[in-house]
Amino acid sequence: MSEVITESAVEPQRLVRGRLVLLAGGTSAAGRACARALVAAGGRVVIVGSDAGRLRDAADSAPGTAIEECDLTEPAAVSALRDRVHSAHGNVDGVVHLVGGWRGGGGLAGQSDEDFAALLRSFTALRNVSRSFDDDLRASDAGRLAIVSSTAVARPLAGGANYAAVKAASEAWTRAVAQGYAKSARDAGRDLSAAGVIFRVRSLDGLEEALASAVVALWDDDAADVNDVVIEIGASA
Template sequence: MTVRDRTVLLAGATSPSGLTITRLLMEAGARVIAVGRDQSRLDDLAAAAGSSDPASGSLRTEVCSLTDETEVAALASRLADAGEHIDGLVPLVGGWRGGGGLAGQTEEDYRVLAQAFTAVRVTSRAFDADLRTSQAGRFAIVSSVAVARPLAGGANYAAVKAASEAWTRAVAQGFAKAARDADEPLRAAAVAFRVRTLDEVIDRVAAQIAGLWDMDPAELNDRIIEIT
């Protein structure tokens, strides 16, 4: 079982990291749905990720505010109507605000950073049924080593990442419980990748994401994987 012919939704895909992951998934034969708020940036992503290799996967772009529950629900309905069943979900909404010690962490900083956690919650709820019923559902977030050792100057950031990890572990427990209740083998898995600086390890993170479908979900589910 591999990512080939799987449909993977990248939520917040227009960053350089999103482009790297999109390219690798397409090279592996996946159908990628890249979601972002800006159509022009999505067009740039599609142009940069385009492949003439007939063996590569496909790319579809969708405009959506990933922190808006109504918009994400409409996206899920739109994809379902188009016959798209999601096998993988990777929220990539993120950012950094920090420095100045604990007193330098403002509530405005926190509200900006917390949008990433909102996107994790909203998208995972919207596509939970798809991932549970997929033959190989995968949910993955990119977290930070700061969760294990938070610093005063990054308190807001570490708190948001810790909350996102807790949510992901809850998703994992939901997958496991659903399989037990149905008396079926576990087919879905949720994981968190911890990195120090994403730009420095993005190629390895992209490879790990594409490789999620190569692994036994029972061994993968509820794992924290550090990539440094």
């Protein structure tokens, strides 16, 4: 299932109020926009990143947020992060995965192992974070896991093969998580409460606020309406 959200199509609501949302890799411009929008809507936010200076800057740009320094590619570090978040804030209701970055160009011959290894860190971080906080999201009455992917998955180019492959893997992982949510709810004979969602963008430049609004709106819909859904940000309807 897929839907399109343009830059002005989503009005932030307040149904995220009181929810604890973890922004993994949230020190980017998009992460800061998401943090500000979530706090403005009444959410509680923990920004996670690996650079202490960027974390402090992110917190300054989004007053009311908490910050945690963590290497999300290290399973033990993510487990320790989960314990710290639980101790300080309680269980998590949402994880928004913003770890990413672009490396590419040069056609297929330019797809170096070094670039692939760097890009793969995003997928590794997603696997670690989604597994560590899986129990939280399943236990929440409105758990949400969301990733930011790329339109390159639908139309990969030779010069971006590494990038598209990693994004495709991240989408497959998120869809598998979504299937797990649905199966657990079905097997237990209860309504679905958790959802795995994929946001796709061509580029986040200039669309940070649109993404932030879409993140806030994840809690405005029933889980069944957004689970295993691809939402395109900034595409023409």
